[in-house]
Amino acid sequence: MFPRLTPVTKALLIANVILFLLQQPFLLGMQTFEPFMLQPLQQGFDAFSPGSNFQPWQLLTYGFLHAGFGHLFFNMMLLFMLGSPLEQVWGEKRFLAYYLVCVAGAGLCQLLVGTLLDNPATVLGASGGIFGLLLAYGMIFGKQVIRLMFPPITMTVRTFVILLGVTEIVMAMTGWEPGVAHLAHLGGMLFGWLLIRYWRGEPPFNKRRPPGPPGPRKRPNHLRSVK
Template sequence: MFQRPPRITQALLIANIVVFVLQQLPQMAGIFNQLALWPIGSQQAFLVSPGFEPWQLLSYGFMHGGFGHLFFNMLMLYMMGSPLEMTWGEKRFLTFYLVCVAGAGLCQLLVTALAGEYYPVVGASGGVFGLLLGYGMIFGNRQISLLFPPVTMKARTWVILLGVTELVMAYTGWQPGVAHFAHLGGMFFGWLLIRHWRRPPPSKRRSSHLRSVK
């Protein structure tokens, strides 16, 4: 039923699972407290906060708040990451995923700073939502069969609906305790990176401009 994922996708799956197992060990609590993404200024607000550190923009993406959180993210990583890695290659796929994780973290830092909130964030969801966006852009016409609701739709349509749902939940607060703006940030940075990759090199852009003004 499940095929073996390509190398980088497999490595990311293993890394997330191993980190989650280590999170369950009481003696590791202090270490992982420093690896979560803490808002800027949280050290002054709470004595238990180690404060923001740059490495947290990546380390938080390998931690999870519970088994359900881990299971959903790893399922999406496997389903969406495998075809993208086979299409892009290992280097570009890993770059895309990490950019989405870091981009989601930056968006979360901005939102928490504006809202004056100081809770930490963990989870690979920012990177996963970036993969969902990438899947919709690269394989937009593929049919996706959903379990709930039991419907079939194009991948592009599914991704648009996910994005709209996240936006509504972010602004209404219907699902508190979930970093919806981080999800949207992962999608946004994924979109920016794909747009950047699709741009022609500067030499081709200059030659096209010269032809157009002759």
């Protein structure tokens, strides 16, 4: 049973789909959006120069562009499934803030590590934000049991998220899946974890936190019977 779409989740879905359509050759084309993809740091750092490879806004705009239909479909499917339950728990403003922090954090990790390892690459896609949502879902609804399609096994959401994180670490270290920004995936999860701990007033942050729900005070009805 699919969740009811909430306003911010719906807006994010629409924005990603519209921009993907505009990227197609019969409309504006991919080259039009190159200034909005996450470009590597090369030839020094001059963020506000027109000829610079990197521009600050790219830490957010890259997360709304996709390289192909499969890339878009996978990310939007997970946003559709995970976004509304989390938005119902947190509210619209906090959910949007969380998602954008994960997108920017993922881009920052990819940018910095890619520079340190001298492995520059242009990055685009919502995966950093999506992996942040996966992390949040695992922390909040971790005891729910899900059944995977392949392999056909059951496990808790928390176990699935942990295995997914470990897989991303292995992929990033070994390079088994080239062309995929595994560091951005891990960065999205890292920044999502830090933000949730900040909201909860847990280490490494102090016990003060901004007003608002730190976690699930009441689960949506459609989630209580999920097996």
